[in-house]
Amino acid sequence: MSVTVPTPLDVATRALQPATGLGNTFRARYQQGIRTSPMNPHTRLVALTLASLASDTGEIPSAAQPGMSGLADATGLPLRQVVVQVRTLQTRGWLTGEWTRRNAARFQLALPLYVRSRLT
Template identity: 40%
Template sequence: MTAPATPRTPSPGDLARRRPPKPTPPRPAAATHRPSTAPATTPVPVAAVDAVSPGKLVRREQFKKFFLYGLRISRMHPHSRLVGHDLLWRATNAGAIAPSRQPSVEMLADHTGLDARQIDVALANLRSRGWLVSRRITEGPRAGRDGWGLAVPAVVLAELRSRRSSDPMDHAR
């Protein structure tokens, strides 16, 4: 006679195989118009050029505050946000960086602790996303040269405004 087998715990290989779910047929288009159930703060799709164009602040909105909060909610790499934050402290209240205060790549690398190549990438990232713009200097001894200016992209500004209107305790006012 054989001895009874001792019970063992099942392994995942012992479990039955599941069948893949059946594909669902596509739904037919609705014939009647239904009102949208989406909240009013749903962002409207914007063209890429309009997304990175500088937003226009209204009278009571402070540039530095909106730039700082915009950097915080942006999905940029932390190095780019760090460089943007450093440039913010060099800028005027309108976002212009005086030609005498424009840092070199080496100076930014020294102040942020990043490598010069990382600074180059961060500056390119800020420019491509609309946070850093080049402006032609029109007066003074540096007239004709390019100067830097900071801007809050239009899409980020719209997002900040929608957050501000939906959250009464938000401090971005």
């Protein structure tokens, strides 16, 4: 019987998997995680703006989906800067969803496992 030892990439990938199952406390934990994160202020601004549109479970309803241009308007950041911040949030495991340059098909807040374990 052989034991597979995970590589550093395996461990890092697992740590970025979005956490689910927090129920009505999700948005509060998301906001707390964003506020205490070492992310730059523009990334935090975009994340907290999206959190303000989300339900307590982290889902952003279809009617409230802002799109990239809506996020730019809501944050006061240039559209290109919003695109960079959304990509940063997705890469770090804080946001899921498919989007085009100007409109989001579906944004969903996510809480990386490493943050979830820190907040519980």
